[in-house]
Amino acid sequence: MTQIVNVVLGSRSYAIHLGEGLLPQLGVLMAQVLRGRRVLLVTDNHVSAILGETVTVSLRGAGFAVSRSVVPAGEASKCGEQLFALYEAAKQAGLDRSGIVVALGGGVVGDLAGYLAASWLRGIAFVQVPTTLLAMVDSSVGGKTGINLPSGKNLVGAFHQPALVLADLDAFTTLPPRETRAGLAEVVKYGAIRDAQLFQTLEEHTAVFSRPWKDLDAAGRALFGNVIARCCAIKAEVVAGDEREESGLRAILNFGHTLGHAIENASGYGRILHGEAVAVGMVAAVRLSARLTGLPEADVARLEKLLVALGLPVRAPGLAWTDLRAAMKLDKKSEAGVPRFVLLKQLGESLSGCAVPEDVLEAIARDLGT
Numbered sequence: 001m002t003q004i005v006n007v008v009l010g011s012r013s014y015a016i017h018l019g020e021g022l023l024p025q026l027g028v029l030m031a032q033v034l035r036g037r038r039v040l041l042v043t044d045n046h047v048s049a050i051l052g053e054t055v056t057v058s059l060r061g062a063g064f065a066v067s068r069s070v071v072p073a074g075e076a077s078k079c080g081e082q083l084f085a086l087y088e089a090a091k092q093a094g095l096d097r098s099g100i101v102v103a104l105g106g107g108v109v110g111d112l113a114g115y116l117a118a119s120w121l122r123g124i125a126f127v128q129v130p131t132t133l134l135a136m137v138d139s140s141v142g143g144k145t146g147i148n149l150p151s152g153k154n155l156v157g158a159f160h161q162p163a164l165v166l167a168d169l170d171a172f173t174t175l176p177p178r179e180t181r182a183g184l185a186e187v188v189k190y191g192a193i194r195d196a197q198l199f200q201t202l203e204e205h206t207a208v209f210s211r212p213w214k215d216l217d218a219a220g221r222a223l224f225g226n227v228i229a230r231c232c233a234i235k236a237e238v239v240a241g242d243e244r245e246e247s248g249l250r251a252i253l254n255f256g257h258t259l260g261h262a263i264e265n266a267s268g269y270g271r272i273l274h275g276e277a278v279a280v281g282m283v284a285a286v287r288l289s290a291r292l293t294g295l296p297e298a299d300v301a302r303l304e305k306l307l308v309a310l311g312l313p314v315r316a317p318g319l320a321w322t323d324l325r326a327a328m329k330l331d332k333k334s335e336a337g338v339p340r341f342v343l344l345k346q347l348g349e350s351l352s353g354c355a356v357p358e359d360v361l362e363a364i365a366r367d368l369g370t
């Protein structure tokens with residue numbers, strides 16, 4: 001069954017279509033909301049080989065002229081060199097102001113292609129077709145686009161909302177299990193910051209969420225789909241309330257990310273996946289919350305137990321506190337070098353912008369790093 005989640009942002013509103021077997025409908029759905037007919041399809045080499053043809057056939061069938069640009073899979077492609085190659089491809093494809101960029105892939109392709117769409121001719125239409133769990137519940141929704149510089153992640157970027165998001169759950173058939181698990185960390189995040197019921201659903205059905213997609217029955221897939229839709233709805237609600245991260249609401253999405261980003265940075269990007277680092281970061285955040293905002297110890301234990309049941313790490317052995325602290329000070333979201341944390345008052349209720357005493361943080365980070 002297809003579910004539709006609406007992201008309500010005035011003239012920039014759009015729908016997220018979510019369900020099994022949706023990819024062949026992409027062309028028809030795009031034709032309903034966009035008037036242009038020239039498409040640059042941006043994807044990576046893994047996803048292109050698996051889904052590129054289906055998407056191209058769907059788009060051509062609906063009357064779109066399609067050119068495909070394939071970047072190498074991996075974070076390294078979110079860079080200026082690939083971006084400039086895509087500008088050339090956009091020129092070659094004849095993308096004028098009515099042109100459309102379609103991102104087919106995970107968050108890497110989404111962020112890169114999104115920034116291409118945001119900056120080409122000062123901004124053209126953009127469609128997200130996320131194929132990882134992380135991209136479905138997080139990066140494809142909300143309009144943040146960008147690339148990395150050698151000196152730091154996501155340093156160049158723009159807010160540019162898509163005109164449509166289409167998430168076909170069949171993508172999980174080929175997604176590596178480790179990538180699915182990493183995406184589940186963000187799913188847990190939504191429950192922890194905003195929806196205690198969602199958190200409980202995850203706890204009650206860890207067997208469903210830790211089983212390969214192909215082994216799930218119809219009920220398991222439906223449950224998984226509902227959970228993804230709920231995450232999209234939470235993100236949509238938060239983004240609608242604070243599109244450009246000005247009021248502090250959107251910052252709650254950063255739960256687990258202050259230490260998580262530092263872990264990714266200190267371990268050298270790529271060794272630990274983003275979601276894995278966020279899992280450990282969430283453990284740190286709930287331990288801080290128990291000390292500082294009165295989160296019951298029982299809830300700290302619930303979060304750790306859920307992460308373990310989902311196959312996610314709850315510690316990051318071997319990371320030095322000095323490296324983590326240095327990385328946190330450089331974090332984009334630090335204020336005057338003081339890292340800010342999202343803490344929980346209780347499961348489902350969060351507070352952003354919290355400064356924490358360094359000795360408390362150090363003790364917790366050292367414990368998680370041993």
Ligand SMILES: NC(=O)c1ccc[n+]([C@@H]2O[C@H](COP(=O)([O-])OP(=O)(O)OC[C@H]3O[C@@H](n4cnc5c(N)ncnc54)[C@H](O)[C@@H]3O)[C@@H](O)[C@H]2O)c1
Pocket residue numbers: 044045046047050073074075078105106107108109111131132133134135138139140141142143144145154171172174175176179274
């Ligand atoms: N814009 C935002 O709001 C936002 C939010 C969170 C993360 N991000 C960004 O997202 C990126 C991470 O995204 P990701 O975790 O999706 O990683 P990714 O895009 O690198 O994809 C992970 C791997 O899975 C492969 N893959 C993707 N879909 C597949 C499928 N269906 N079958 C088989 N293989 C498949 C990819 O080729 C890649 O090797 C980071 O750059 C991060 O900064 C952005």
Ligand SMILES: [Zn+2]
Pocket residue numbers: 138186257274278
């Ligand atoms: Zn994240």
